Each structure stands twice: as C-alpha cells, then as structure tokens.
Amino acid sequence: MSATSAVPFLRRVTPGRWAALAWCAGLLFTVLLRIRLPGQEQAEVFRGVVFLRWDGLTMLALATALALRGSALLGRRPTAGLGHLLAAAVVGSTPLGVNAIPLAQYLAVDVALYAIAAARPRKESERAVLLAAGVLLGHLGVRLLSGWSVGTTTALAVLSTTCVAWLLGRAAHQTRSHTEETRTRAAERAVTDERLRIAREMHDTVAHSIGIVALQAGAARLVIDKRPDLAREALDEIEAASRETLAGLRRMLGALRAADEPATPADASAGPPLPERPGLADLDRLAETTGAAGVRVAVRRVGAPRPLPPDLDLSAFRVLQESVTNVVRHSGADTCTVTVDHRDPDVLALTVEDPGPGPGRGGERAGTGSGYGLVGMRERVGLLHGEFTAGPRPDGGFRVTARLPLPSGATPA
8 A cells, every 4th residue: 555545544544443443552562561472581561460360351351342332432422432441441450460550551542532632622622631630640549548559650651641642632623723714714715805806897897888878878968959869879878788787786786895806817828818808709818828828728609609798798707717727727637628508598507627637636626725716706606696516527527517597688798
C-alpha cells in the first residue's frame, strides 16, 4: 500500500477502533515484558503470582471485554465508553502485581481522551480528563489506605500522558473549529462579492435603459407636433425599455448593493477583450480567450437562439464564464464543452463539462481550495429563481448545470 492510499485508510479508522488497537497493543506489551524472550536470561518484569493462574487470566479476559465494549461505545456514548476503558485499566492491572496502573493499560484511555477532546464540547472533555485523573489518583489512594506499596512515579508518568493526550485533542478541536469558521466566512464573502458584482451590472443596465428613455423622450418632445407617428414610435420604445428595466429590477432586487467588485475573466493573458456588458453572443470570444490560456472550449448551441432580457443574458454568460474559469484553474483538463440549450420555451439550460479528474481533484472541486466560484454561481442562479448543480460526472470529469426560468414576453437585449 502506497503512502497516498494509506492516508485515506487511516482516516477511515474510527476512534473506537484505535482505542481497541491501543488496548490490544498494551496487553501484548504487558505479556512480552513478563516472559523470557530469546536472548534474555530472564523476563524484564516480575510477572506476579496470579498472572498465569486461572483467576489472573479471567481478570485479563474480563478487562479485555470491558475495553472492547468501551471502544464500541466511544463513538455513540463517549463518556460511557471512557468509563468502560477506565474499568478495564483497573481490572487489567490487578493480576500484574504492580503498585500503580501501568502506561500500557492506559493507552486506550489516552486514545479515548484524545477523541473526546477533539470532537466533543469543552465541558464534556474536561469532565472526561478529570474522570481519568480521578481514577489514577483514586487507585493510589486505595493502595495507601490498604497499607500497600504505591508507585507514585509511575502514576505521575501515566497522568502526564493523560494530560498530553487531552491537550492534543483540544488543539485538534480548535484547529478544526477555526478551519470551519474560516471556510464559512469565505463562503459568505463569496456570496456578498457575487451580489455586489450583480448590483454593479444591474446598475449599468438600468443606467443604459434610463439613458434610452431620456433620449427617446427628448426626441418625442421635438416631433410630437409635426410628426406624431415618430413621437408614437418613441413612446413605444420608452414603454418597452421601462417595462424591461422594471422586470429586471424585480428579478434582481434582492441582490442590489451599493458596493462594487470588478469581474474576473477566465485565466488568460491573451485573446480579444470581452465587452463591458457581455452576453451569450460573446461565448465564441470567451472560447477564444480561454483557448489562449491552454484550454480548448467547444461551444454547442441547441435549439433556435431567442432574445433574452439584458439581466438574464448577462447572468447566463457570467455563469458560463465562471465555470470555464474553474476548468482552467482546477480541473487539469485541456478541453471542455459549453452547451446552451434553447429548446425549452420557459427555461434556458446551461451546461459546462470537462474530462478532468473526478472526486478528490484539487482546489475548489474537492472543497479544499480557496476558490468559491461555485458559491457565487449558485447565488446568482438562485436570485433568478433558477436551479444550479455542480459535481463529478459518473464517467469521470466534472459537470456544472444551470436552469434559468425565462419571463414571458422577453424582449431582445
């Protein structure tokens, strides 16, 4: 097994299984210390009177059963699982003839403490470490009250490992919380940035429409007495532009903001520049620009193209642009396909597919990168009451789809 394939395997091992493995390893170490191995004149540790007697073996078997039961409970009921492991440590130490609970019998407890501190709330993890420390100190107290010898140094060493395991677990918990918080903030920022970008684009659209209204109104005022037919045409243009602008404002009202963020084109350093307010008619130019960046874009148009309102035309282009940008940045593919489907009279369907690596690819596709283009696209499509999906294809590669509902009576951009 290679190192890269071993890491996912290790991540799939549950804390309960790690605790069970730690108990078995500690039990094996305990046995090896108490038998004479090849090359030794005698065993490292005196094995105790009852170690190999029926009562000693029975206690070891009982301790192992408790440890395995505690390991099984660790995922569902962490405190109960820890209690079973602590009981196993005490019972398993009894037939060894020792004056303190050895570290080998506490390895599983340390694993459980780490798991609880890493995954559970702080108060619960604090109760767990206090319970573990209390068992150690309680074991010493019982021996003192009984007049038996006490291994204070051994107990302190085991207590130190217990504290270290808890601190490492808390550090892992804080790191995970910080990572999740950073990811959440970045996603929220991506949504805000996309709304600001939409607001700027909508501002430009409204300003353009108002400019047309002003010009047509001025022309109608000049010719209304001499050429009423021209004045009537100008008023028709004013009505059409006003209705179109109002419809766009209603669709985008939730996205309007006062700030501004410049659009980010595909990662290309060459190719003809895109217009200030691009639309689906500029897809071929986007494909040419992206081709200069090393990714060939095949544009497919299905069905007869139809006139679209300016805001829908611009949003459709932005979704395709961001999807192609993601292909350049994250997929590792050298080609992708952009499909614009006009066949449904009520919906504009957009699809971007690439043959790059599937699940587990780097960057944004795997959810580990710093890019949040998918979040922005989902926000833009949602504001238009559309449907957005993105994910690996069954046969490999990645697919982004968006379905934008079309308003009735759409007029040309």
